[in-house]
Amino acid sequence: MxxxxxxxxxxxxxxxxxxxxxxxxxxxxxxxxxxxxxxxxxxxxxxxxxxxxxxxxxxxxxxxxxxxxxxxxxxxxxxxxxxxxxxxxxxxxxxxxxxxxxxxxxxxxxxxxxxxxxxxxxxxxxxxxxxxxxxxxxxxxxxxxxxxxxxxxxxxKLLAEVGIIGLPNAGKSTLIAALSAARPKIADYPFTTLVPNLGVVRKPTGDGTVFADIPGLIEGAHDGLGLGHEFLRHIERTRLLLHLVDATAPDPLGDYHTIQQELEAYGQGLSDRPQFLALNKIDAMSSEDAEVLVEMMEEATQRHVFSISAVTRQHFDGLLQAIWDTLDQLEPAEAIAIQNYPANLVSDPAELRSL
Missing domain, CATH: 2.70.210.12 (GTP1/OBG domain)
Known part of the structure; x- marks a missing residue:
């Protein structure tokens, strides 16, 4: 479809x-x-x-x-x-x-x-x-x-609990495929994903949580560059963001700041949304190099940094548990999306005759 x-x-x-x-x-x-x-x-x-x-x-x-x-x-x-x-x-x-x-x-x-x-x-x-x-x-x-x-x-605008964001080829599609039954297109070149993908990730309690894989953003996305506004609006309704950074990229910290600047420039409260930072593809580097990179990113961003591998499914448990704990403390996704409705918006069609 x-x-x-x-x-x-x-x-x-x-x-x-x-x-x-x-x-x-x-x-x-x-x-x-x-x-x-x-x-x-x-x-x-x-x-x-x-x-x-x-x-x-x-x-x-x-x-x-x-x-x-x-x-x-x-x-x-x-x-x-x-x-x-x-x-x-x-x-x-x-x-x-x-x-x-x-x-x-x-x-x-x-x-x-x-x-x-x-x-x-x-x-x-x-x-x-x-x-x-x-x-x-x-x-x-x-x-x-x-x-x-x-x-x-x-x-x-997609209704999802968690929005997965990051530069093209950061591994977002691989991650949502590893976490859920979603089967997005995956390849080793940028902009493989051209449409958002939704996947349901099961909590330990059995409840489902909807994750959205948002197509890769680039510098200038808030002005419409790349996929720009086409998909930035899809993360407006998410309760929290999972920022995925490619640990093997030439400048992971620069990639992180690029996305943060786009969120702030776009507005809609995205830069203030609860956010988790995860370094992906640590399976492609030594454990010593991964530790050094995590420490450097934590010091520069003042955030806790998770190190994962979407391919080998390393260290998923800690990241997911942190997400579940945070979601339990946040407003439902519908509450984030609800605005000041006009008088002609009703929740029950039976009310229509009274309009």
Whole structure:
């Protein structure tokens, strides 16, 4: 399945039904008066978070979604039927923006959470509403109003507990393949991973924790260089970061600072996120050289440095235990992602009629 995490679509609420001009024509009712009913409201377009979806691929082929219009009002004060709403399924973790104003409309985090993105038009009033002492037989009604129309931008931001970051070829894909059942593409050249990979890592208690292998970042990623913004946003929702540094690189400390500078420049609180630092590929060097490098990195970064080998699975236990202990003290991933939701974002579709 192709991974797509950006899409723009047009959404159009249904047209409201027209009001009706009608008069009662009943036997024994000599002054029946106006009885034209109101038009029905147009249907609205809603996005609904679906946990079984992982990509926005469907929106590459469907670019417009429209709700049904409301029906015209009827005689005998009958209100026209309301237009049918349109529901569009999106993956959990989808942020919704107005494409023209860049305004955040809502953030769909939890399963079945629902967001109205285009309200239906209001139905027009029938002629019974215009009855007055001066006009006992009104012969006009109001047309239905058009539905809301806008272009929205969908941005999928993965919901993961732990984001694995580092320069290209640091061994991130090898690590997530060793920790979980994920099978990303692995090769000995940079930018092997072009899309994020998710893997579930089991805790000793049996609970699963989602790790995300974020494609390699380079200097200038916050300005869009390399894969840049395409994947930096995927670590916005992670509870903590695992920074992987290639111990065999010419300048491991310089590689560490490159990624830290990109996190700080990108913003969104990434530089303040709890972070673990791990030197990978220690199987390719002597134990003495590895110890010297760890001491040097700890002194320069003022962080505890884990030394691991994703290939031979060395020293995984200590790193994972530290991650489990930290996760137990942090807010859930959804709490990090939740923002100030607008009034039209609800968690239960049953609440929609009260909007």
């Amino acid at each position: 192709k991974f797509v995490d950006l899409a723009e679509v047009a959404v159009i609420g249904g047209q409201g039904g027209d009001g009706m001009v009608s008069f009662r024509r009943e036997k024994y009712v000599p002054a029946g008066g106006p009885s034209g009913g109101n038009g029905g409201n147009g249907g609205s377009v809603y996005l609904i978070a679906e946990p079984n979806l992982q990509t926005l691929l469907d929106f590459k082929y469907a670019h417009q979604f429209k709700a049904k219009p409301g029906e015209r009002g009827g005689p005998s004060n009958r209100t026209g039927a309301r237009g049918e709403d349109r529901y569009i399924e999106v993956p959990c973790g989808t942020a919704v923006y107005d494409a023209d104003t860049d305004e955040l409309l809502g953030d769909l985090i939890t399963p079945k959470q629902t967001l109205c993105v285009a309200a239906g038009g209001k139905g027009g009033l029938g002629n019974r509403h215009f009855l007055s002492n001066r006009n006992r037989a009104p012969e006009h009604a109001l047309p239905g109003l058009p539905g809301e129309e806008r272009t929205i931008r969908l941005e999928l």
